Amino acid sequence: MTRGARRPAWFLQMIEVVPVVNQAEKSQATYGSASAEALLKVAVLGCGEVGTQVVRLLLSQADDFTARVGARLELIGVAVRDVQRERHPDISRDLLTADAEQLVKRADLVVEVMGGIEPARSLMLTAIEHGASVITANKALLATDGPTLYEAADAAGVDISFEAAVAGAIPLIRPIRESMAGDQVKRVLGIVNGTTNYILDAMATTGATFDDALADAQKLGYAEADPTADIEGHDAAAKAAILASLAFHTRVSINDVKCGGITKVTAEDVKAADELGHVIKLLAIVERVPCGDDLPGCEKVSARVFPVMLPYEHPLANVRGAYNAVFVEAEAAGKLMFYGAGAGGTPTASAVLGDLVAAARHRVRGGRGTGESRYADLAVLSIDEVSTRFYVKLSVLDRPGVLATVANIFAKHEVSIDTVRQVIVPTAPGGSESGEALLSLVTHEASERALEATVNDLNNLDSVQSVRSLLRVEGA
Ligand code: NDP
Ligand code: HSE
Numbered sequence: 046m047t048r049g050a051r052r053p054a055w056f057l058q059m060i061e062v063v064p065v066v067n068q069a070e071k072s073q074a075t076y077g078s079a080s081a082e083a084l085l086k087v088a089v090l091g092c093g094e095v096g097t098q099v100v101r102l103l104l105s106q107a108d109d110f111t112a113r114v115g116a117r118l119e120l121i122g123v124a125v126r127d128v129q130r131e132r133h134p135d136i137s138r139d140l141l142t143a144d145a146e147q148l149v150k151r152a153d154l155v156v157e158v159m160g161g162i163e164p165a166r167s168l169m170l171t172a173i174e175h176g177a178s179v180i181t182a183n184k185a186l187l188a189t190d191g192p193t194l195y196e197a198a199d200a201a202g203v204d205i206s207f208e209a210a211v212a213g214a215i216p217l218i219r220p221i222r223e224s225m226a227g228d229q230v231k232r233v234l235g236i237v238n239g240t241t242n243y244i245l246d247a248m249a250t251t252g253a254t255f256d257d258a259l260a261d262a263q264k265l266g267y268a269e270a271d272p273t274a275d276i277e278g279h280d281a282a283a284k285a286a287i288l289a290s291l292a293f294h295t296r297v298s299i300n301d302v303k304c305g306g307i308t309k310v311t312a313e314d315v316k317a318a319d320e321l322g323h324v325i326k327l328l329a330i331v332e333r334v335p336c337g338d339d340l341p342g343c344e345k346v347s348a349r350v351f352p353v354m355l356p357y358e359h360p361l362a363n364v365r366g367a368y369n370a371v372f373v374e375a376e377a378a379g380k381l382m383f384y385g386a387g388a389g390g391t392p393t394a395s396a397v398l399g400d401l402v403a404a405a406r407h408r409v410r411g412g413r414g415t416g417e418s419r420y421a422d423l424a425v426l427s428i429d430e431v432s433t434r435f436y437v438k439l440s441v442l443d444r445p446g447v448l449a450t451v452a453n454i455f456a457k458h459e460v461s462i463d464t465v466r467q468v469i470v471p472t473a474p475g476g477s478e479s480g481e482a483l484l485s486l487v488t489h490e491a492s493e494r495a496l497e498a499t500v501n502d503l504n505n506l507d508s509v510q511s512v513r514s515l516l517r518v519e520g521a
Pocket of ligand 1: 185270
């Protein structure tokens with residue numbers, strides 16, 4: 046160990062108090078003991094889309110990892126549900142085990158890529174209690190109960206790292222947490238779900254149906270085990286919670302994120318967006334907002350995920366396929382953009398292995414990665430108070446006075462209309478008028494509360510047949 050470097054609590058406990066693990070089974074590489082023979086035992090939980098690539102790359106680049114870490118990383122096992130299932134040819138069946146709990150107790154470094162809340166949480170806690178550092182890609186768990194894991198890691202003096210949990214291969218967690226630690230982040234806005242971006246892009250560019258595009262995204266390994274998490278926005282909401290917590294030094298859980306998915310986005314919406322010079326993207330938006338004029342200096346956090354219309358010229362409008370892109374706006378740095386592969390086994394494995402190398406270096410040289418910071422302790426803004434622009438499409442009766450009636454409802458709730466477009470619906474292409482008109486309105490900024498009240502009143506008008514579409518509009 047370097048002179049003066051602080052030993053983690055678990056290390057002191059092991060050598061000076063009660064050994065919590067069987068030392069003979071643990072690695073020879075302890076803090077500061079880098080040598081040619083030093084080794085660190087690595088356990089991987091999960092051998093699916095991501096785990097397979099983590100294991101493959103770990104084995105095939107073993108010598109590079111030894112050189113970069115200063116100790117050999119020995120893969121001691123890979124936990125799966127079904128040890129009989131055929132795996133990648135590079136992964137020996139001898140490595141597979143169904144006994145994840147015993148595996149984590151023997152490891153110095155545990156990579157969790159099994160997903161889900163349980164048993165992932167219990168296994169990571171067991172690993173931490175037994176002195177292992179943990180690397181996870183599990184955004185669902187971190188956004189639900191991350192603090193339990195962070196506190197356990199702090200108490201044990203080990204690392205918990207999760208670069209892969211947000212935006213796949215893109216280095217984003219470390220830049221926000223470390224490179225921007227001297228700045229004040231104001232807003233993070235991004236495409237953080239590859240599956241939904243793949244679907245929306247395919248609908249807009251190839252005319253693919255929602256179902257066909259989702260099936261392709263599943264085949265390509267982008268979607269979660271249950272793709273509902275992707276298409277209903279829950280995956281992006283988990284990532285928004287993680288980003289808000291990091292960026293604003295406060296605790297934000299997935300329950301604090303207002304979330305809407307893309308299941309209601311229709312081919313008609315995609316076409317309407319195109320006619321307005323826009324595309325539809327599922328965006329995660331987290332920002333610090335002032336509490337109000339009566340509370341100077343007070344700020345709250347807003348965190349939300351919605352399908353939004355973005356103008357073609359917006360840089361996020363051109364993010365194609367399963368790619369992700371994230372804007373970070375900070376007081377001093379200004380606007381930064383991060384772009385890259387947001388999903389898929391190999392790109393995600395890159396981020397996982399980056400964390401593994403960093404955690405392994407800490408084991409060899411001493412020290413820990415940066416932990417959770419929540420000193421700001423900001424309250425979360427109610428979604429009702431969030432202001433944005435809206436696109437509303439109405440099916441109305443084609444009668445005199447209907448436009449004025451509709452406009453009056455917007456005015457009643459102080460929602461100012463920016464543009465209106467009316468199309469008279471023919472009975473058939475080129476046929477006579479059907480008595481129905483389609484009104485497409487784009488508003489100026491209005492609160493979610495005002496817009497909801499407007500839509501409720503519109504639904505009660507005899508002249509309004511239906512509210513066919515409601516989308517948020519971002520980017521001037
Ligand atoms: P998969 O569903 O492809 O793989 C999950 C793996 O975990 C399987 O090998 C499965 O075993 C194993 N597993 C699941 N439950 C258990 C259990 N109870 N005990 C033992 N093993 C278990 O998931 P992914 O690889 O796609 O995702 C893994 C994690 O990475 C998730 O948290 C996901 O959110 C995250 N992630 C995924 C990305 C992606 O592009 N796929 C990108 C970024 C993050 P078996 O093979 O026997 O069924
Ligand atoms: N299902 C996720 C996505 C994987 O599509 O983005 C990456 O987190």
